[in-house]
Amino acid sequence: MIAQPIRIVPLHPGPAAAPVTPPHLTYRGGPLLSAVQVVTAFWGAEWLADEAPLLTQINDFFLFILDSPLMDQLAEYSVPGTQIEHGSLAGTAIVTDTQPGSTVTDADVKNLINNGIASAKLPTSTANSLYVVYLPPGVIVEMDGQDSCSAFCGYHDSIAGAIHYAVMPYPDCSGCVGDLHVLDALTSTSSHELCEAVTDPVPGQGWYDDANGEIGDICSWKTKKVGSWTVQMEWSNKQSACI
Numbered sequence: 001m002i003a004q005p006i007r008i009v010p011l012h013p014g015p016a017a018a019p020v021t022p023p024h025l026t027y028r029g030g031p032l033l034s035a036v037q038v039v040t041a042f043w044g045a046e047w048l049a050d051e052a053p054l055l056t057q058i059n060d061f062f063l064f065i066l067d068s069p070l071m072d073q074l075a076e077y078s079v080p081g082t083q084i085e086h087g088s089l090a091g092t093a094i095v096t097d098t099q100p101g102s103t104v105t106d107a108d109v110k111n112l113i114n115n116g117i118a119s120a121k122l123p124t125s126t127a128n129s130l131y132v133v134y135l136p137p138g139v140i141v142e143m144d145g146q147d148s149c150s151a152f153c154g155y156h157d158s159i160a161g162a163i164h165y166a167v168m169p170y171p172d173c174s175g176c177v178g179d180l181h182v183l184d185a186l187t188s189t190s191s192h193e194l195c196e197a198v199t200d201p202v203p204g205q206g207w208y209d210d211a212n213g214e215i216g217d218i219c220s221w222k223t224k225k226v227g228s229w230t231v232q233m234e235w236s237n238k239q240s241a242c243i
Contacts, residue, residue, distance in 0.1 A: 004144070005204030006213030007196065008152035009189045010220050012178035021211035023218045025237055027079055030205025033164065033198045034078075036087035037128045038062050042094045043104075043112060046136035054183065055094070058134065061187050061229050062089045070191065070226050076238050077199045077207050077215070084198060091123040100135060106143040109133055109167055110159050117163075130156075130197050131165040132190065137172045149173035154189040156197045164201040166193040178221060184230035188223050191231035192216035218242065 040059060047055050065071070066087040078084045095112060113131050116122035122131065135141060141148045143155055148169035153176035156166035171177045171185040180188060196214040200206035203214070212218045218235040219242035225231075233242040 005208060006217050007155050007157060007200075007203040008143075009154040009176075009192050009216070010152060011149075011175035012153075012221055022240075023209055023212045023235055024240075025077070025199075025207040025209050025215060025235065027077075027207050028205050030200070030202050031127070032077070032079065032082050032084060032206055033087070033128050033130060033201050034082050035085050035128050036066065036130050036194070036198050037090035037123075037126060038066060038087060038194070039091040039093070039123055039129060039131045040089070041112065041116065041122060041131055041133045042092075042136075043133055044100050044136035044139070045096050047094045047134070048096065051136060054186075055134075057183055058186060058190070059089060059092055061190065064227055065187075065191065065194070065229060065231065068226050070195070070231055070234075073234065073236065073243060074195060074198055076236065087128070087198075090129065093121055095121065100139045102138060103140045103142055103147070104135070106141065106157070106167070109141065109165070113159065113163060113165055125163045129164060130194070130201075131163070132168060132193070133165060134168045134186075135170055137170045139170065141167055141169050143167070149176055153185075154193050156193045156201075156203070158202045161202050161205075164197055166190075166197055168193070180223070180230065184223075187230050188221070188232045192220065195232075195234045
């Protein structure tokens, strides 16, 4: 079992050096999301007002990308009994019964998901569910003693190894936008965590590289277009490259 596996989108670094250790992911025997069912959860009343157009764009992104060549390239990480295929957008919700403060913790996010499932505001979790929580502008998320926009731009994890989720802070800092527009920064970081959650939903127990992390970590901030959407390139063991 790996202690504290890498599971974040790092800050935009500028030009990056090649990994010291040549990357190669190995399968650790844990679960994979064979046909990921994404549920988007937009936390805060801002998503009903100023950020409503962005909410629609994010959901449109998932509707397209989950049935796209980005998912096809993950098929190489299938294992006997689990074939990685296209996914679907299984639900979306705007959570306004609680309003995030200027800082929320990872525990707060877990409570949001658990309470949403218990109250039926979010769909019941399945083996393929991935809850993606989007925060409004001006909200920092704290995880493992580190803050978004200071140490990371997003992350994924699981609750008790069974409920899989990702957290997407609003990219209102230069380190989480780089040279991209806000929408492109969000779709890039969202695709990073989507692909990592599919191939390593319980961090360190799926496809992982002890020196370089998960499928997206090796290629952080290297982007391409799939259709009209900006996504992050992901590591391919077969091609030994970010593709």
